[in-house]
Amino acid sequence: MPRREFIVEPSTAMPKGYAFLKKGIKYKTLHCRRLTHEAGKPVYVVEDKKKKVLGIRVPKSILFHVQSLANETLPARRLATEQRDAALIRAAATELDRRFPLIPKDDREAVLKHGFRKYSGRVGRTGQIPIPRKVLYAVIAHIRHKHTRYDEMLNEGMDRDAARKAIQGKVQAMLRKWGATEGED
Structure with a gap:
């Protein structure tokens, strides 16, 4: 089977009929990648000298077709994304209420707002772990940053692991105070 993707530098000449x-x-x-492969044409992956991917070069006709499809489907895709995001927050809120029935309302809202914020890279947004564990980790992070001296310890030069160990008792006590129940982690 012939190679279908080639790595090129930004300075490499653009193939005839291709666009970036x-x-x-x-x-x-x-x-673009799928349609170019289906057409039996090569995809050129553009990388800088540090091997960072900058984009791809694909046939112009395919790029224009995909841009048109993207514009047509944008409202439906946005709606689907909003619905998925809302469902995630609802599931997190349900799990939070089940697992920490005594959590104060302000803390509950802060955990949901901060721990599950879109594009934050936070644990609540990952698709790799189940919701009970996401909620537990988001609550622990909230307690660590809002109810302990953790950030001060780090600012004073303490090692992260040492700071976490130093506040572990306080975090566990707060979890119990909030009525922590066992989850399915």
């Missing part, structure tokens, strides 16, 4: 799609829009990248 910069990295960052997953919908367009996925569809």
Whole structure:
């Protein structure tokens, strides 16, 4: 089977009939790559000298087609994303209420707002772990940062692991105070 993707530098001449799609829009990248492969044409992955991917080069006709599809489907894709995000927050809120029935309302709202904020890279947004564990980790992080001297310890030069160990008792006490129940972690 012939190679279908080639790594090139930004200075490499653009193949005839090709256009550049910069990295960052997953919908367009996925569809351009798939349609280019289906057409039996090569995809050129543009990397800088540090091996950072900048984007891909694909046939212009495919890029224009995908851009048109992206514009047509944007409202539906946005709605689907909003619905998924709302469902995640509802599931997290339900689990939070079940697992920590005595958590104060302000803390509950802060955990949901901060721990599950979109594009934050926080544990609540990962798809790799189940919701009970996401909630537990988000609550622990909230307690650590809002109810202990953890951040002060770090600012004073304490090692992260040492600071976490130093506050572990306080975190466990707060979890018990909030009525922590066992989850399915």
